[in-house]
Structures are given as C-alpha cells and as structure tokens.
Amino acid sequence: MTAATEAAGGPLPIEDYGLIGDCTTAALVGRNGSIDWLCWPRFDSAACFAALLGRPEHGRWLIAPCGPEMRATRSYIGETMVLETLFETEEGDFAVIDFMPTGQAGSSVVRIVEGRRGRPRVRMHLTLRFDHGSSIPWVTRLPEGDGISAIAGPNLAVLRAAVPLHGEDFSTTAEFTVAPEDRFPFVLSYGPSHRPPPDAIDAEAALCDTLAFWRSWSKHCTCHGRWRKVVMRSLLTLKALTYAETGGIVAAPTTSLPEKLGGVRNWDYRFCWLRDATLTLVALMRGGYYEEAKAWRDWLQRSVAGSPSDIQIMYGIAGERRLAEWEVPWLPGYQGAAPVRIGNAASGQLQLDVWGEVMDALRLARDGGLASPGSAWALECGALRHLEAIWREPDDGIWEVRGGRRQFTHSKVMAWVAFDRMIRDAEKYGFEAPLERWRATRDEIHRTVCELGYDAARGSFTQSFGSPELDASLLLIPAVGFLPIEDPRVAGTIAAIERELVTHGFVLRYRTESGADGLPAGEGVFLACSLWLADAYAMQGRWDDAYAMFHRVLSLRNDLGLLSEEYDPRAGRQVGNFPQAFSHLTLVSTAIGLGEHGPIRRSSERKAEGKPPESQSVSAKPS
Numbered sequence: 001m002t003a004a005t006e007a008a009g010g011p012l013p014i015e016d017y018g019l020i021g022d023c024t025t026a027a028l029v030g031r032n033g034s035i036d037w038l039c040w041p042r043f044d045s046a047a048c049f050a051a052l053l054g055r056p057e058h059g060r061w062l063i064a065p066c067g068p069e070m071r072a073t074r075s076y077i078g079e080t081m082v083l084e085t086l087f088e089t090e091e092g093d094f095a096v097i098d099f100m101p102t103g104q105a106g107s108s109v110v111r112i113v114e115g116r117r118g119r120p121r122v123r124m125h126l127t128l129r130f131d132h133g134s135s136i137p138w139v140t141r142l143p144e145g146d147g148i149s150a151i152a153g154p155n156l157a158v159l160r161a162a163v164p165l166h167g168e169d170f171s172t173t174a175e176f177t178v179a180p181e182d183r184f185p186f187v188l189s190y191g192p193s194h195r196p197p198p199d200a201i202d203a204e205a206a207l208c209d210t211l212a213f214w215r216s217w218s219k220h221c222t223c224h225g226r227w228r229k230v231v232m233r234s235l236l237t238l239k240a241l242t243y244a245e246t247g248g249i250v251a252a253p254t255t256s257l258p259e260k261l262g263g264v265r266n267w268d269y270r271f272c273w274l275r276d277a278t279l280t281l282v283a284l285m286r287g288g289y290y291e292e293a294k295a296w297r298d299w300l301q302r303s304v305a306g307s308p309s310d311i312q313i314m315y316g317i318a319g320e321r322r323l324a325e326w327e328v329p330w331l332p333g334y335q336g337a338a339p340v341r342i343g344n345a346a347s348g349q350l351q352l353d354v355w356g357e358v359m360d361a362l363r364l365a366r367d368g369g370l371a372s373p374g375s376a377w378a379l380e381c382g383a384l385r386h387l388e389a390i391w392r393e394p395d396d397g398i399w400e401v402r403g404g405r406r407q408f409t410h411s412k413v414m415a416w417v418a419f420d421r422m423i424r425d426a427e428k429y430g431f432e433a434p435l436e437r438w439r440a441t442r443d444e445i446h447r448t449v450c451e452l453g454y455d456a457a458r459g460s461f462t463q464s465f466g467s468p469e470l471d472a473s474l475l476l477i478p479a480v481g482f483l484p485i486e487d488p489r490v491a492g493t494i495a496a497i498e499r500e501l502v503t504h505g506f507v508l509r510y511r512t513e514s515g516a517d518g519l520p521a522g523e524g525v526f527l528a529c530s531l532w533l534a535d536a537y538a539m540q541g542r543w544d545d546a547y548a549m550f551h552r553v554l555s556l557r558n559d560l561g562l563l564s565e566e567y568d569p570r571a572g573r574q575v576g577n578f579p580q581a582f583s584h585l586t587l588v589s590t591a592i593g594l595g596e597h598g599p600i601r602r603s604s605e606r607k608a609e610g611k612p613p614e615s616q617s618v619s620a621k622p623s
C-alpha cells in the first residue's frame with residue numbers, strides 16, 4: 001500500500017514528515033520537499049494543503065530536485081523550529097530551509113533554496129486548494145510582477161518568488177538552476193480575501209528573527225545533561241503546538257492520521273483537550289517555562305468560565321465550545337484510511353479524569369510561584385462542587401470510548417486526585433474551603449475504587465468496576481499518589497499489565513478486541529502508556545527495565561526527534577496524529593524523572609555491582 005500510494009504521489013510514511021510552525025498554525029514538510037499539510041490561518045482552520053489525507057491535487061507545495069535525487073537528509077537548525085533539507089543529486093546539492101516566521105503580522109511559510117554544490121535543477125510546484133482540498137482558487141499575477149495571488153472564498157494566499165512563475169494545470173510552477181551561494185526565497189503569505197494582499201516580507205531578515213526567537217526560547221530551558229537534546233526537541237514541539245494569541249494548546253496539528261493503517265480510528269486533534277493541555281503545561285513547567293503556563297491558566301479560566309456543569313473536556317483554541325464532528329467525503333484519507341473527520345464528538349463527552357488533571361496542574365503552578373488571580377480559587381471550588389455531585393456517574397473515560405459510558409477506574413482515581421489536590425492547596429495556602437466535606441468525599445472515592453475497581457482474584461485493578469479488562473491508565477495509580485508503589489495491589493496491576501498489555505516491547509492502552517471502545521479492533525501500541533510503564537518501573541527501582549523501555553520509545557522518534565501518538569510494531573511505522581503532544585509531554589516527564597531520580601539510586605546500585613556511576617543525566621534546575 002505504502003509503496004503504491006507513494007509511487008502514485010500519495011503521502012509519505014508519517015515519520016517522513018517534519019514540523020514547522022509559528023504558534024498560530026503549523027505545516028508538515030515531507031522529506032521529499034513537499035509540504036502536504038497546512039491549515040490556515042489557525043491550527044483548526046480548513047487545510048489549504050491536504051495532500052497528507054489524499055493526493056497532490058488536494059493541495060501541496062513541492063520544492064525538490066528536477067531529476068532523481070540520491071539522498072535527502074534533514075535536521076532542525078540547532079534548538080529551533082527552522083528545518084533544513086539537503087538534497088544531493090548527480091548534478092549537485094542544494095538545501096531548502098523551511099520555516100514559518102514568528103513575530104510578524106499575519107502568517108507565512110518561507111522556503112529558501114540555497115545552492116551548495118554544482119548546478120542542480122530545481123522544480124517548484126504549488127497547488128493551493130482551500131477548504132480541505134476542495135476549492136481551486138482564482139489565481140492572478142501581482143501588479144509588482146514578483147508573484148501570484150490566489151483567492152477562494154474568504155481566503156487569500158500570495159506567493160512571492162525570486163524566479164519566474166508559470167501557471168500549469170491549476171497549479172503554479174517554476175524550474176530553475178541553483179549555483180553554490182545562490183539563495184532563492186519563496187514566501188507564501190496568508191490573508192483574508194476582503195483585504196489587500198499582505199505586505200511582502202524580507203525572507204532573510206525573517207529567517208534571522210525566527211532563528212533568534214526559537215534560540216532565545218530554548219535558552220531558558222532548565223534541563224541539562226544527557227537527554228537535554230531529547231527534552232528540548234519535545235519542548236520545542238509542545239511550544240509549536242501552542243496558539244500564542246490565546247494560550248490554548250492543540251493535541252496535535254493534524255486530523256485523521258490513522259491509529260491503524262487503513263482503519264477508521266481517525267480523529268481530529270486540532271483542539272485543546274483539558275487533559276493534554278494541562279499535562280503539556282506540567283511538562284513546560286518542568287522544563288522551566290512558566291510564561292506558557294500562565295498563558296494556559298488564563299486560557300483555562302476564560303474557557304471554563306460560566307456554570308461548572310457546562311465545563312467541557314475540550315475546547316477550540318480560543319475557547320470555542322461547538323466542535324461538531326463531520327466526515328469529509330472528498331478526501332480519501334491517509335493512504336486510504338477513511339473517513340477523514342473534522343471536529344470531534346468527544347467534545348460532548350463526560351470524562352471525569354480531567355478535573356484531577358486540571359487541579360493537579362493548577363497546584364503545581366501555584367507551587368511554582370505562579371500567582372493566582374483572586375477568582376481562580378473560587379472557580380476551582382465551583383468545579384469541585386460539580387464533581388462532588390457527579391463523580392459516581394459512569395463516564396467515557398480517558399480514552400474517550402465511543403462504546404457507552406462505564407465506571408472507569410482511572411476516572412475515579414483522578415476524581416480522587418481532584419479532591420486531594422484541592423484539600424492540599426486549601427491547607428497549604430489557607431484558602432477557605434469546606435475541608436471536612438471534601439476529605440469525606442476523597443475517602444469515599446478511595447474506598448469505592450479499592451472495593452469495586454480491584455479484582456482480588458486477579459490481584460489487579462481493572463479497566464472499569466467489575467470488568468475483567470485491564471487498562472494502561474491504571475499505571476498512573478502510584479504516580480498520582482493514590483496508593484504507594486509498594487502496595488501489593490499496585491505491584492499486581494503492573495505485573496498484569498506486563499503480562500497482558502505489553503506487545504513487541506511496548507504497551508497497548510487496552511485490548512481493543514473487548515469492544516469497549518465501540519470501534520473495530522486493532523490499533524498501535526500507545527507511546528504515552530509505554531512511558532508510564534517506564535515511570536512505574538523507575539518507581540519500583542527497576543532501573544534497567546525503566547531505561548530499556550525509555551530507550552525503546554526514544555528509538556521510535558523520527559530523524560527529527562518527532563513522535564506520533566502510536567506505533568505499529570508489525571509495520572514498523574508511526575501511526576496516529578503527528579506530532580502528538582501527549583507522546584512528547586510524557587517523554588519529557590519520563591526523561592526528567594529518570595534524570596532526577598534514576599542516577600542517584602542507579603549509581604548506588606551500579607556501585608554495589610562494582611560498576612562506575614553513570615555520567616550525566618537530565619536534571620531540571622529551577623531558574
């Protein structure tokens with residue numbers, strides 16, 4: 001399938017894409033020089049390049065050698081989001097430097113073609129298709145003669161280029177020779193169609209500014225040591241998934257990259273999940289980034305404002321509530337994985353765990369010195385009052401199943417977390433609170449989980465009350481402090497998950513064959529869950545197992561350090577939306593955790609074994 005679709009001009013394997021972004025939206029650049037995904041002007045806008053979910057005619061922007069290439073290698077320039085792809089051909093070599101300028105009015109994609117060796121021929125092929133690959137724009141030449149303007153409905157894009165452009169089959173093309181030291185900039189800028197075209201920008205100056213922006217951001221990272229590079233790339237990716245204007249954070253910049261190749265588990269992640277966003281915030285704070293944390297906290301306050309009973313599990317990046325899900329009939333889907341979905345019906349779900357994740361993150365923010373505005377505590381109390389009323393109800397769970405609500409054990413554990421963190425904050429900061437009542441509820445949830453969520457015969461907690469199924473989210477029980485790692489029920493759960501959910505060395509979130517999620521069975525191993533098992537091993541002092549799992553997940557990152565949500569071990573391919581915040585934030589957390597705690601105990605163990613201590617690890621030092 002892959003080879004055939006690629007030969008027919010279909011999308012590349014997911015791991016062959018790189019990410020560029022300007023903190024308002026992001027694009028995926030293939031290692032073949034084709035930008036196959038871009039939603040403009042925001043992460044959640046309709047795509048104008050949708051070849052990722054179809055074919056080149058659904059929109060893409062190619063800059064590549066005219067003839068066959070011998071090799072394409074790529075890397076980010078230092079700790080930035082500026083991507084450089086080097087094409088080596090028989091005629092010579094050239095690089096394409098791709099980025100989205102930061103700090104400019106409006107949004108642009110800049111591609112600079114730089115000659116390196118010989119005089120290779122280069123081709124540029126721009127196919128703009130607004131409205132998710134469906135609408136062919138009306139293209140005219142700019143009066144200045146240096147480019148074209150393309151209009152369709154509310155959208156306008158302007159391409160300015162330093163080489164002559166031609167129209168061909170509803171696309172814009174160019175062919176040119178590049179010599180060493182030549183630099184040919186191409187700038188594609190977005191604007192609303194009712195306004196004059198956006199002003200030209202100086203590509204070289206924008207490159208300097210954008211490099212400076214990312215470098216100065218990376219400089220503030222407080223993680224140093226052996227995994228600094230790993231952590232930094234993940235933090236940069238998380239930062240690129242933030243929508244600067246509002247502080248919202250998307251779960252991924254894509255929709256409908258399948259969790260199973262050729263399957264139907266295709267979802268739109270271009271929204272702000274309270275779960276993913278709060279965990280991203282925790283990762284950013286652990287990396288020393290409190291400004292983003294503040295922006296997100298303010299986003300949260302605005303988004304959930306109103307009645308606590310109306311709090312949703314996810315919102316649009318500016319706090320929008322209506323994210324109606326629909327299927328796109330004209331896009332065939334990533335390598336045939338249909339349907340392509342826009343919007344996400346999970347926005348109407350009940351997922352009790354989000355209260356726990358949010359309260360935990362807000363507590364960390366407070367402890368990190370992020371002063372709360374007066375209204376924050378009142379808002380949290382309102383949310384907890386609502387949880388007090390509903391925690392006994394069945395919900396859709398962390399995995400957002402579509403097979404009906406259940407009494408998910410992880411959801412109740414996280415409801416316990418919500419009460420626990422609020423009680424601790426009230427005690428620590430002297431906030432006014434009905435402490436006795438909260439403590440009673442916290443204890444009642446704990447008792448309920450231990451009675452109904454634990455299967456004594458199997459010696460393990462289970463996915464939902466009374467169910468025989470396991471669930472990798474149960475690995476979080478010791479991490480959130482619900483029970484200590486030494487508790488035999490926790491040890492039994494870890495052992496059961498190792499036996500039943502580990503495959504090819506990685507962790508499944510649950511057995512999809514049970515039908516609990518209401519979808520046809522089969523999906524990849526879940527990368528965040530695999531890292532949770534590494535964390536659990538670390539807590540158990542099983543350092544070798546922890547490091548082995550951590551390294552296995554590291555080995556799945558693409559050449560740019562990027563991860564999607566899942567991995568198909570049989571096909572040896574990344575699957576699911578890409579790059580995914582959940583995978584990257586968990587990677588940061590595991591790397592920092594192993595760095596902070598691992599080497600100390602590990603070195604004593606190594607000493608006991610007569611081995612020298614391990615040098616350097618990631619450590620997060622407060623700035």
Ligand SMILES: OC[C@H]1O[C@H](O[C@H]2O[C@H](CO)[C@@H](O)[C@H](O)[C@H]2O)[C@H](O)[C@@H](O)[C@@H]1O
Pocket residue numbers: 251265267268269273275276344345346398399400401402517582
């Ligand atoms: O598998 C079914 C569900 O899959 C998606 O949810 C997953 O991604 C979310 C965003 O990263 C994450 O918060 C959640 O825990 C994952 O299960 C999808 O968005 C859902 O609509 C779908 O039901």
